[in-house]
Amino acid sequence: MSGFSVTWLDLREGADFAARDKTLAARALQWMSAYADAIPLIVDLGSGTGSTLRALTALGAEDCAKNLVWRLVDHDPALLNEALRRHGKTHVIEDYEADLLAIDSLPLTGARLVSASALFDLVSRNVVDKLAARLAQQGTALYAALNYDGCTQWNPPHPLDSDVLEAFNKDQRRDKGLGMALGTDSGSYLKAAFEKQGYEVQMADSPWTLGTENRAMVEALIDGIASAVATGYGLNPEALHHWKQFRLQNAATGTCIVGHNDILALPLS
Ligand SMILES: C[S@@+](CC[C@H](N)C(=O)[O-])C[C@H]1O[C@@H](n2cnc3c(N)ncnc32)[C@H](O)[C@@H]1O
Numbered sequence: 001m002s003g004f005s006v007t008w009l010d011l012r013e014g015a016d017f018a019a020r021d022k023t024l025a026a027r028a029l030q031w032m033s034a035y036a037d038a039i040p041l042i043v044d045l046g047s048g049t050g051s052t053l054r055a056l057t058a059l060g061a062e063d064c065a066k067n068l069v070w071r072l073v074d075h076d077p078a079l080l081n082e083a084l085r086r087h088g089k090t091h092v093i094e095d096y097e098a099d100l101l102a103i104d105s106l107p108l109t110g111a112r113l114v115s116a117s118a119l120f121d122l123v124s125r126n127v128v129d130k131l132a133a134r135l136a137q138q139g140t141a142l143y144a145a146l147n148y149d150g151c152t153q154w155n156p157p158h159p160l161d162s163d164v165l166e167a168f169n170k171d172q173r174r175d176k177g178l179g180m181a182l183g184t185d186s187g188s189y190l191k192a193a194f195e196k197q198g199y200e201v202q203m204a205d206s207p208w209t210l211g212t213e214n215r216a217m218v219e220a221l222i223d224g225i226a227s228a229v230a231t232g233y234g235l236n237p238e239a240l241h242h243w244k245q246f247r248l249q250n251a252a253t254g255t256c257i258v259g260h261n262d263i264l265a266l267p268l269s
Pocket of ligand 1: 004009046048051098101116118176177178
């Protein structure tokens with residue numbers, strides 16, 4: 001079990017879609033449309049319930065690539081089943097239950113594009129290096145959206161914000177099952193790793209801008225951050241409790257910007 005609930009993934013999806021850099025997404029689709037083969041294939045890693053499929057469909061994926069096949073890869077069967085339930089009748093989907101640690105045996109063969117969203121901050125250097133080498137061998141592009149970059153700005157501010165953020169960013173590096181996580185460095189590491197393999201890499205900011213309409217998501221985010229930093233980072237429990245209460249009290253009227261970046265790596269022909 002991955003620990004990513006359908007509820008949390010649904011809560012964040014609107015903010016994720018708004019945050020995605022649309023220029024990079026359009027370039028990823030252009031790359032798909034230049035493909036001459038009869039069966040264009042996108043492999044979405046850590047697909048969850050299909051957020052990338054929905055985002056790229058909304059941005060015109062089906063127009064860019066006729067007969068598009070989506071291969072969704074995740075280790076959580078419940079999330080894959082939910083993706084199939086939502087899209088099995090409208091899209092051609094191949095679902096694969098697999099652990100991303102086993103890069104060599106992932107079903108990437110034939111993919112024109114490998115996509116992912118909100119995944120690479122969970123992943124280790126080693127996984128990125130192996131993935132970049134494998135994609136380079138087969139001339140596959142990578143579109144990796146929504147890599148957390150470590151910047152969070154709350155309004156109104158609270159005196160504990162920077163301590164909480166520092167602790168949270170440390171927690172982001174914890175091993176989440178894929179080796180020591182890249183956390184806030186995932187975007188820059190992806191860029192360097194794919195450039196090393198000869199790719200042309202573009203990177204763009206894709207911050208969440210959360211306000212009143214995201215109240216439920218912000219409340220879940222506050223809860224998640226407070227739990228993540230509760231032990232092991234030296235924060236005073238009472239101070240953290242007050243921070244959490246303050247943040248929840250302001251969730252309906254305050255704002256929160258959470259930095260992410262998107263990466264598009266295209267093989268140089
Ligand atoms: C933050 S969620 C993002 C899900 C989806 N891409 C989205 O944007 O809604 C991370 C996803 O990676 C998957 N995942 C985490 N570790 C994995 C692993 N070792 N192997 C395969 N999938 C994994 C989780 O099950 C989850 O679906």
